[in-house]
Amino acid sequence: MRPAATIVEVGPRDGLQNEKQTVPTASKLELLELLHSAGVQRLEVTAFVSPKWVPQMADHEEVLRRFESAPGLIRSVLVPNERGAAAALAIGVEELAIFTSASETFARKNINCSIAESLERFRPVAAIAMSSRVRLRGYVSCSFECPYEGEIAPEAVVAVARSLADLGCNEISIADTIGQAKALKVENVMRVTTAALPASMLACHFHDTHGRALENVDVALANGIRIFDSSIGGLGGCPYAPGAAGNLSTIPLAAHLEKAGYTIGLDMAALGKAQDFAFALRK
Ligand code: HMG
Ligand code: MG
DSSP states (O other): OOOBOEEEEOIIIIIGGGOSSOOOHHHHHHHHHHHHHTTOOEEEEEEOSOTTTOGGGTTHHHHHHHSOOOTTOEEEEEOSSHHHHHHHHHHOOSEEEEEEESOHHHHHHHHSSOHHHHHHHHHHHHHHHHHTTOEEEEEEESSSEETTTEEOOHHHHHHHHHHHHHHTOSEEEEEETTSOOOHHHHHHHHHHHHHHSOGGGEEEEEBOTTSOHHHHHHHHHHTTOOEEEEBGGGOOOOTTSTTOOOBOBHHHHHHHHHHTTOBOOOOHHHHHHHHHHHHHHHO
């Protein structure tokens, strides 16, 4: 039997957060439904962050409320603090995603606090995730390079990943926020990270600035990683990461994983419809 690999679709959040023009709530919901119809079961739906910091996600409550739960579907939302977590849980969600960084400067620019402060801020988020029995995902941004600090030491990534695991994260996504990682760097970071934590609780989140994301996926696969984040149509970027291009695009990732012998359980024709819709949103 072919082994399974999992795609976590982050386009409706990581993709749309970066669009210049306002994307109507109805269009966000249509994109979510198209992705779900294509068999996507892990979907990052929106971000319960400050609308002053990320105006594109200001409709987070309405998006989550109207994109209802379904059997097998894991609706994830990005939350920066307890307030965001409580608001999402009040509506109903299957996963909370917290996010910090391996770079102090990026943490400051993106969430206006130090890495240590962010971890403290996540403590109550982890507590309510646990008491509400929802999954907790953690991101380590700038795990390879930072737009402000340059190269990041693999030890810094491991330290933050361990702290997120200690907080109670079920899964930790190691992120190449600005898509600068090269295969050798990915190998170094994944080797030390998988020595510290089980590969089964790690995911990789590649942005595709230089077209190296699929090569980096192969390095991660060789290190035992089976969960990959991607964005439909390669939408994406981060408003606080200059140079961050789109995320690794979902269809090429799905095709690549299938070719490598993994089962991903997605309907490629239906994904194509979601991709066409995502492209049209950008026009
Ligand atoms: P702050 O200014 O330090 O804190 O922001 P604050 O407590 O003073 O809050 C500022 C304003 O936001 C206040 O409103 C709060 O009420 C409000 P005001 O009083 O000025 O009218 N606020 C909120 N509103 C809605 N929901 C909330 C919430 N919390 C406070 N949960 C804060 C600190 C963390 C809130 C802010 O920095 C923030 O929201 N940052 C989010 C930045 C962001 O979303 N970045 C993009 C996502 S990360 C990413 O893309 C990387 C990733 O994809 C992985 C990778 O590629 O690396 C995940
Ligand atoms: Mg990202």
